[in-house]
Amino acid sequence: MVQYHQTCNSSNNLLSHHGSFGQEEPTSLQTQPSLRSIPSLTSELQLQQHQFPTAHHQCIATLKGQSSYTSSLFLAGKFLLTGSSDKEIRLWRRNDLKPLNQKLTGNVVTAGQGAVKSLVVSADKLFSAHQDHKIRVWKIYSDKAEKQKLTHLATLPKLSDHVRNCLNPKNHVQVRRHKKCIWVQHVDTVSALALSTDESHLYSVSWDRTLKIWRTTDFKCLESVANAHDDAINAVALSTHGHVYTGSADKKIKVWRKGLGQKKHSLVATLERHKSGVNALALSADGSVLYSGACDRSILVWEKDDGSWMLAVGALKGHTKSILCLAVVSNLVCSGSADKTVRIWTGVERSYSCLAVLEGHTGPVKCLTMAKDHSNTSDAASSFLLYSSSLDCDTKIWQILTVYSV
Numbered sequence: 001m002v003q004y005h006q007t008c009n010s011s012n013n014l015l016s017h018h019g020s021f022g023q024e025e026p027t028s029l030q031t032q033p034s035l036r037s038i039p040s041l042t043s044e045l046q047l048q049q050h051q052f053p054t055a056h057h058q059c060i061a062t063l064k065g066q067s068s069y070t071s072s073l074f075l076a077g078k079f080l081l082t083g084s085s086d087k088e089i090r091l092w093r094r095n096d097l098k099p100l101n102q103k104l105t106g107n108v109v110t111a112g113q114g115a116v117k118s119l120v121v122s123a124d125k126l127f128s129a130h131q132d133h134k135i136r137v138w139k140i141y142s143d144k145a146e147k148q149k150l151t152h153l154a155t156l157p158k159l160s161d162h163v164r165n166c167l168n169p170k171n172h173v174q175v176r177r178h179k180k181c182i183w184v185q186h187v188d189t190v191s192a193l194a195l196s197t198d199e200s201h202l203y204s205v206s207w208d209r210t211l212k213i214w215r216t217t218d219f220k221c222l223e224s225v226a227n228a229h230d231d232a233i234n235a236v237a238l239s240t241h242g243h244v245y246t247g248s249a250d251k252k253i254k255v256w257r258k259g260l261g262q263k264k265h266s267l268v269a270t271l272e273r274h275k276s277g278v279n280a281l282a283l284s285a286d287g288s289v290l291y292s293g294a295c296d297r298s299i300l301v302w303e304k305d306d307g308s309w310m311l312a313v314g315a316l317k318g319h320t321k322s323i324l325c326l327a328v329v330s331n332l333v334c335s336g337s338a339d340k341t342v343r344i345w346t347g348v349e350r351s352y353s354c355l356a357v358l359e360g361h362t363g364p365v366k367c368l369t370m371a372k373d374h375s376n377t378s379d380a381a382s383s384f385l386l387y388s389s390s391l392d393c394d395t396k397i398w399q400i401l402t403v404y405s406v
Helices: 044-048 159-166
Strands: 054-063 070-076 079-084 088-093 106-110 116-122 125-130 135-142 148-156 172-176 179-182 190-195 201-206 211-215 221-225 233-238 244-248 253-257 266-271 278-283 289-294 299-304 310-316 323-329 332-337 342-348 351-358 365-372 381-390 395-403
Touching (some): 070 125, 070 381, 106 148, 289 323
Parallel strands (some): 233 278, 323 365
Antiparallel strands (some): 054 395, 125 135, 201 211, 332 342
8 A cells, every 4th residue: 555644733623514714513523313214225135136246445545645634525537636624725646656655746726714625627627615705716737847737717706796796785685694795705615516517507505505606617606596505505416407406404405406498596396304414415427316425324315206306215324423425436326424434335226235344544534536447447347446535634545346246
């Protein structure tokens, strides 16, 4: 295993879900009682009815290039992007794994205050969500030596949009009992970002309970759904069919959609089966299955019924503490938990198997990202690279090999 050592700051200064710098984040880390009303999709009877692959895994590297824990991860082709709890964004070359004790090189920029909560890439642009209520846009470019760099392009909302909306009192909305702001700005931590399928629109959610939609060409805010939830919004996921899913500390998942000919998104469904705050959402590639993770230790599996609405068909149970992050690639579902482990699941016809439990982190696993490893795949086996980051300040790279018996 390749390791890169660097002293890590204390990870006790977690971020409050109400957005105050330096306070604790009890919502996502405090575990609640597990769901008893939802059937498990991993029962022995169900597992006997299907043939599942076996999984082999190993940690092939541990990256320790940051002085604080990683709060966001994103894979963009040959690059891994990491955002830290202390305003750093790093761009790493994924094929630059060096021998033991040699330092990994990564382009580093710092911006704002507090954590970088989410990262997404569209073409040569990087969008980053920050604890200081801002969204920042960066240009990714290569110099003559083929070294990638990040340069700042814009901060959202742009100053021109801010000034334009400030002048009209109608553009001011109530956000707290005694506080108003213009509708284009977030007033609390921007917790998650997602891109539309064609990458023409950026969706942002915040602990200020709003959902906002931005145009990626000129960075203009097109729409803001105020009071989308009753508490902080922690996660957002977009389907290829145009549905927008938001998960909140109010225990609800809401489904939004902009109908044909409509200018604004409207609420089309509210999914209420969790008994605690929703921390993470992930969708299957075709958008037919939604996975949600919460403080109740379970991952709920939602599937579309005949009426195209999502129904909770069961739960994936095995983690002993809060679910903090989820990722879906191919037929695998990955979950990171406050119990310091990552679990790999796969499912067939509403029956799921936990293929592997990845142990090695010494703190809660806060973010995950995963991709197929095309360099190591055969007809009988599939290889994946999983990146996990924890409050222990480590980012681990795991190789997962799934094999079907002949």
